[in-house]
Amino acid sequence: MDFLAGDGEMATMIREKDWSAHSFGRTEDWPQSLRSALAICLNSAFPTAIYWGSELRLLYNDAWAPIPGPRHPGALGAPAKEVWSDIWSIIEPQFSEVIRSGKGLFLQDHMLPMQRYGFEEETYWSYSFTPLRGEQGNIVGVWNTGSETTANVIQRRNAEFQVKLNEALRGAVTAQDGLRLALERLGLHLSAAHVGIAKPRAAGDGFDIAQQWRAPQSGVPSEETLAAIGPRAEAELRAGKDLFLTRRAADLEPESRAYLEARRISNAIFVPWIEGGRLDQAIFLHWSRPRAQSVLDMSLVERVLDLVMGWIARERTHAREAVMAQEIDHRARNMLAILRSTSRLIKAETVAEFREKLDERITSLSRTHGLLSRKKWVDVTLREVVDEEFASYGGDIHARIDLGGPAVPLEPNDAQMIAMLIHELTTNAVKHGALRDAEGRLSLTWSLDGDGALLLRWEEHLADGVRPAPAEPHEGFGTQLLTRIARDHFGGSIRRETAETGLLYEIALPRGSWSTRSATPQPDADTTNGATDARRSVMIVEDEPIIALDLVGMMEHAGYAIFGQFASVSAGLENTAGRLPDIALLDENLGGETSTPLLDHLVAKGVPVVIISGYDGEVRTGVPRLSKPISESELLAIISSL
Known part of the structure; x- marks a missing residue:
């Protein structure tokens, strides 16, 4: 034996x-x-x-x-x-x-x-x-x-599948086209009845189907949602674990079994996609016929998921880059337009005085831009803007300034406007007001009233025996800019009071969607196109106060009357419902809102329009387009021809 x-x-x-x-x-x-x-x-x-x-x-x-x-x-x-x-x-x-x-x-x-x-x-x-x-x-x-040799054959076959899928995806126009193609080919390759991308709802509430493919004659019902798969199964999926459900499993939880039976399927797998430590979405496959759990199936599905998510991420990145490039170009043009308008509007007796005023305002814009850049253009507060404006002054001035108020978040465009407002007030206080003297004090406080308006109180206190210095003329650039920012950009009001003890400003800025807030126009009596004014009227729609102020100056210098200056689409539509201007100068982007509805309204009413924009947009027949910063002579020539 x-x-x-x-x-x-x-x-x-x-x-x-x-x-x-x-x-x-x-x-x-x-x-x-x-x-x-x-x-x-x-x-x-x-x-x-x-x-x-x-x-x-x-x-x-x-x-x-x-x-x-x-x-x-x-x-x-x-x-x-x-x-x-x-x-x-x-x-x-x-x-x-x-x-x-x-x-x-x-x-x-x-x-x-x-x-x-x-x-x-x-x-x-x-x-x-x-x-x-x-x-x-x-x-x-x-x-x-x-x-x-099953594993070797399937690995080789899966590798060939991935190569062919990559080749096919290169011809996809969009990531969504690629996703549809990948789901279909994956389903056919693995003989699945139903394949899709599911986005989770709240825990225990199932999934929304973002994209799906069903095998022909599979009998799989069309559905836009997936029911809950069971608390234990969902917990594993949310923890980033691959999930295999089979009706043959003796320990299958009742909700998972009900999920499979309701869809008349024998097996299902879910592979999660985790972003930021949480379940963002999952790819799922359903089989009508029994199928063994296979690490090779899971591995292939994971690779396909990585592939399509990579395509989607790249498309999003390209889209963000395109938007970012456009936004950078827009901001650069806007900044150039602001600087050009600033230089045109400054009044000075000498070159040295002009250079000093221009340098101060450019420096102020630069400081605010630096703050926004450090904060990545989000989560900027009023206190940060105020602190940034006062940062350039010495400690002796800081010691004489009292600041106080709640945390008020600002959108980037509003932060720039308020920074300009604070700069003009501060410059005036240093040159003519309380901060020019070592004993003077300044109090800046802010609050939110019951209607949600932001209330700024700027109060200067001169030292005993000190008389107020001659302030900037009421029609000066700084004073005009303060009025334009408070009234035209924020739709608010500004009150100025001079006393023996100092200067008081009370500024009310209505709270709301700051960058798209409708501005209430308040044109002066001698700048409207009323019955007593025979000049042709120009409507100005621009959300950058300095650029708007410059355009007003250009038009008035050329002999036109100002129909009104507006900072939003809604304000423009509201104020052209009853009467119309002779011509309109229209910014294409108003605080992130397209001005196309106002453009269509004006064109339909027969009002000639000139588009002024920092973007390279589409050219519309019969509507001239100028890119910021604009040339005054070119603008006047176009207006004359219109």
Whole structure:
């Protein structure tokens, strides 16, 4: 019995099995040819089996034992036709040919649709059949060696799939086109009935389907949402774990089972996409037919998800870059227009005085821009803007300034406007008011009233015995700018009071959507196109107060009347409902809002319009377009022709 020596599982099992009632008979009576073949088989480290006798009954070693799956150990001594009933139609002709011809057979990566676990699997094998001869020289059995190559075949096939998918995606026009293509091809490749991208709702509330593909004739119902998949399953998914659900699982939670049964599906997998530490979305696949859990399936789905999300991220990045480039160009043009308008509006007796005033205002704009840049153009507060404006002054002035008020968030455009307002007040206080003297004090406080308006109180206190210095003329640039910012940009009001003890400003800025707030026009009596004014009227729609002030100056200098100056679409529409200007100068972008509705309204009413913009937009027939900063001579020439 040396041929059964050894401590392996199969050697032990064969020794202990009672073969007396078996067709092989007692092991002591087995022929020498079988003994020799079995001794080699049991001591081989390679998967090896012997099919012996007319029924090709099975004997095999430890390495071969996992191949039949749960059919082991019942396969020991059983006929091949019973053990391999699911693939007998494929391998029976192979056995017959080996026995008939007496020649061996080798097959590589051969597909065998096995049903080892109660459902059909796509398996691949490389194996050989070799005839075994008995003592009389006749063929009495078949020697079988081989191993499963399913993983290798699927890995190679998945790699080819990814290459072809990448090639196909390069022709996609948009990321959404690419996503649709990827879902369809993934579904076809994995024989899924339903594939999609799902975005989670609140915990336990299911998912919204963002994109999906259904196999033709799959019978999968059309749906825009997915029901909850079960608290335990959802928790794993939200934790970033891949999820495999199968109706065959004994420990499947009731909600997960109900999810599968309601959709008449046997299996489902979910692969999460995590952003910022939370579940952003997940790719899901449903199968109507049973399917084994496969790490190769999960790996492929993960790679496809990474691929399509990478495409989407790149498209978003390109879109952001395009918007950013456009916004940078717009801001640069606007800044140039502001600087040009500032230089045009400054009144000075000498070059040195002009240079000083221009330098001060450019420096103020630069400080505010630096603050916004450091804050990445978000989350800027009024206190930060005020502190930035006072930062350039020495400690002796800081000690004489009292500041106080709640945290008030500002949008970038409003922050720039308020910075200009504070700069003009501060410059005037340093040159003419309380801060020019070492004993003077300044109090700046702000609050929000019951209607949500921002109230600024600027109060200067002169030192005892100090008389107020001559202030800037009422029609000076600084005074005009203060009025324009408070009244035209924010739709608010400004009150100025001069006393022996100092200067008081009370400024009210209505709270709301700051950058798109409708400005209430308050044109002076002698600048409207009323019955007493025969001049042609010009409507100015511009949300940058300095640029608007410059345009007003240009038009008045050229002999035009000002119909009104407005900072929003709604204000423009409201104030042209009853009467119309002779011509309109229209900024294309008003605090992030397109002015197209106002443009269409004016054109429909027959009002000639000149678009003035920091963007390179589309050209409209019959509507001239000027890019900021504009040329006065070019603007006047266009207005004259219109």
